[in-house]
Amino acid sequence: KICTASVPHRSDDVVRSNPELRGRIRAVDTKPWSEDELLKIGKTGFLILGYNVQDATLRKLAREAFTSPQLMQAICLQACFTVGIYESLDDVISREFTPAEIRATLQETATRTDFGSLIRLMHEGPKTRGTERKDYDLEDGSRGDVYRALLLAIKRDPASMSLPWNNLSRRVQSICRPDSPQASSLTTACSQIARIAKDMYPGQRIVDWDGEPNNLLSIEDPYFLYYLRWSDKLDSLKKIIATAP
Numbered sequence: 001k002i003c004t005a006s007v008p009h010r011s012d013d014v015v016r017s018n019p020e021l022r023g024r025i026r027a028v029d030t031k032p033w034s035e036d037e038l039l040k041i042g043k044t045g046f047l048i049l050g051y052n053v054q055d056a057t058l059r060k061l062a063r064e065a066f067t068s069p070q071l072m073q074a075i076c077l078q079a080c081f082t083v084g085i086y087e088s089l090d091d092v093i094s095r096e097f098t099p100a101e102i103r104a105t106l107q108e109t110a111t112r113t114d115f116g117s118l119i120r121l122m123h124e125g126p127k128t129r130g131t132e133r134k135d136y137d138l139e140d141g142s143r144g145d146v147y148r149a150l151l152l153a154i155k156r157d158p159a160s161m162s163l164p165w166n167n168l169s170r171r172v173q174s175i176c177r178p179d180s181p182q183a184s185s186l187t188t189a190c191s192q193i194a195r196i197a198k199d200m201y202p203g204q205r206i207v208d209w210d211g212e213p214n215n216l217l218s219i220e221d222p223y224f225l226y227y228l229r230w231s232d233k234l235d236s237l238k239k240i241i242a243t244a245p
Helices: 013-017 035-049 055-064 069-083 099-112 116-124 146-155 165-175 183-200 222-230
Strands: 136-138 142-144 162-164 207-210 216-219
Touching: 035 055, 035 069, 055 069, 055 099, 055 222, 069 099, 069 222, 099 222, 116 146, 116 183, 116 222, 136 146, 142 146, 146 165, 146 183, 146 222, 162 165, 165 183, 165 216, 183 207, 216 222
Parallel strands: none
Antiparallel strands: 136 142, 162 216, 207 216
């Protein structure tokens, strides 16, 4: 008997690569943490400290933890620092977080992990040979090529760790104005950022591109997606569109 481990969207790779194993494989699935399970981390922890936080607020935090209990714990810890909770209370009181406090919490938590170098390399893309890549006017007021457009599409709301081709393509089209990258250019960019992540972190799975026939971009590391969304790294790399005086 042998045991193999694979991420969910690659669960059939063993059989696909060796059809003779079909019918001889038994799958044991382990599911990622659900939003409700992550919410319980915050609910339980804040109640122990003596603070009753509404589920709607905790759900916002859980949604940004992207199935990771460790990330949810880090967000909740930073929330305490943000609003000045340093010790437990004798009695339970209600405590709500303002939108500004939530945003400050999420932004500060991004400093606990750093994918700055990886995002910079993805943003640059591989070196071009001959013709330079075409730049596009983007919705954030910047100008960039297909790699910046792709990263902005991944960052966009609603955030998802799994982006099928149709969804990803629509995101890129909505980000670029008036025209957007061709399909072939976008698929190449998806493949390249996955390769860049693998080259930089050979022992980890950060981003994965499953090409034909699935055409699925998967974010395997919740911390990468979190850092992309809440750090200022992508904003610091942008080129501002020049406007006439």
